[in-house]
Amino acid sequence: MRSMPDAATYVLPALSIGLAALVFLGPGAQRMATGVRVWGAPVAGSEALALRIEGVRRLHGADDPAALPEIEVSATSAGAPLAGWSGSTGKDGIGEALLRAGGGLKAPVVVRILRGGDALLEQEVPLSPPLPTADASALPGAADASPLPGAAQGELRLRVTVARGAMAAPFPEPVRVTVETEDGAPVPGARVEASAVGADLGEQGSGPAQITADARGAAELTIRPLAHNVELTLRAARPGSAPPGARGAGGAWEGRLPVIPGAIWLDPAGLAGERPELRLTSPAPKPHAYVSIGGAHGRLLGAVVPLAADGGGFFSGTLALPDGQPPGAAGWAVVASDPYERGAGTVAWPLSPAASPVAPRRVALLADGVPAAEARERARASRARRAGLLVLGAAGVAEMLLLALRARTARRRLAAHLAAASGGEGEDGTDGAPLSREDRGRLLATVRAEPILSVLALAALVGLSFAAVAALATFR
Template structure:
């Protein structure tokens, strides 16, 4: 029994501290937290809840994309459940969820995101990632409602806004980009309207254009000569060769103009300005929009592996997609996405094409879906809900439970160690007392040692008891201090 006590006294501290260290440095240590963010632009009354999911793994403040499988997205609109969506996120951590709402979205809209547990049957079958109420944007203004001269958000404008520039002369020139912006090095139409100072169209006006940093009508930097139609409108094909394109347009009345015509013979007008070329923009090929079947053909001038797309119209964001891009042999990266066959979407819809899932980069561009439509002004996706606070709280609670169990092991081991030391000290005192009693109780005759008096014997036994007890208490205090020090260090993260 004495050997067992001594083995327990020597081995218990190492065993308990090792076990506690495994718990504190393993389950009790901070781990990477996986969560999702939800992006979108839902509109009240829309029949679709299109959400962009962003899977994120955060460790020590650094975020990395998280490819998540077995995701289930469910939602309720005004208390009524919508059909759930199941899927996964790609290697970039992005996935697109579409939940149909035949009755139209109504406040409150609550979104829940969960995923299958990768740890097996030891934990819950479904791990909640997010549950939050998402805001709805107001529906667009009804037709005929005043809007301070601006088109309703989320709908293509009836006519693109004139580009800023410097005008001179008796003729007025309005220059517009047919689709709102340009992307290098892809061709785009630029429209020029020639009017008199009174606003009358100059039919048949001669328009001469030159450019710096772009080709005009496939003839280099210019000059290019075109003739305006009966409405005083002319079109130029501009192919940017740089991100800074300066255009100069000069208009004169048609040859043989008479004094009674809207434009005075000899009158001229000049416009000078910069074209809105978006650096790094992914171009939408207008020819494929009119194809059979119609499709979104995306071409990136820079090497990219994917493009992030949002499709919508006045009803809001109706569909999202991640389009893979691959080298196309022409020095670009391109990819295609089938266009939904809904006529209203193709006639008045828009598509936001971006190289980043948040559509916040400088190269994010909104293109109209109809070749005849003007520039689009969509509602970009915004952050609707962030699962990081809840995920952080769950991780802290898990790590705290593990650390408490580790500290419990240390506390129980410390108590057991002190108890064992007390038992061993008491046993040692008994053995020492018995040994001293035997040694001091000799007969004193026949050559043996003389016995001690009762007073001397009491003093010897008292001294023998005092020193082992003091040593045992000191050792127990040191052991307790070591356990307390380990427990204190374990509180640091």
């Protein structure tokens, strides 16, 4: 039967390597790092901090949306705390937080996001200055009420504008036409003939449709685009002159209408009731519409609107506005099919007939807590791997000492055998050849071991046990 040190010599390497492998492949393996990003467009002096929270899981550089339940968002403005917000992010990883700032936002604004007591993010977010009224926007829609470019000819000038700055197929939009002379004077009662390719002009189909300008030389027709490339042709004539389109009379204009592919349409009828609401319709199947309501004071409110199939073959959803009306100073609603508002179908729809005093803005990335979450995950995995390495190191030391103990035992047996062979009785009962005392002492000294090896082996085994406990503690 083998002794305990002999058995440990064979069992210890297998156990320590197995435990280290479990640590490396379990707690020591890098897991998905869960973090958050904060999007928005806060403006200095605004009384609302509307933040779009994005939950993210990252592994090896690849990001996936993370549904984060029960997160808490708090912020300070110039050191003063704002009203907090608590909620969750959806399956798409997006949640909308609204923090009221009664005294107006003042730098520095620091945002903190917690989940279960753990900080996911704590960073300062930048504030934009008040938006200039003449600032140009890259978004089609509310701020784009300038005349459309087109080819013009004749003595009369036609200025063509889309009432809401953009169009979405196949939904109707009013188009305004102003007839002027070469010196800019309006032509009251001018007759306008319209025809279109890729659109319907009310009950007249693709046209021609006849309309008459009012006393200011302005006329309006409703156009329903049926394609993304719509060409509109207009011919105008003075009242009482030859019909529009006759050679040498009036003026003509031809150009393309701003139909936005992939746009989600905002029905203006929903804004006209006693309790206005945003009625959104997408011609293509989309699960959500991402909405940012804003104005001169930046982004005032955000929402994620679920879209579902309706009876008309479209996908629709409704957003009930707080208190039944848009937030104060709101002039537009940016509607997008992606939470970053970077898609080609992103449109800023006006919330009132009057033009927005400032250009709409897309949300921008304000703070990113994903790199910090990734660093925390790497540090956790590194600690677990160090515990596994400690197990292997302690096992190596213990194994060496156990082998030394086995060697000591073997030397003792050899010493006993040599003692018997050099002057005592051997194992078979015969007398060995006697040696001198001096030669016998030198022979036995070569096979004796130091007793400190036993102490070192015991210390190594104790260290190994602690290292194993530390490694197992990483499984949580």
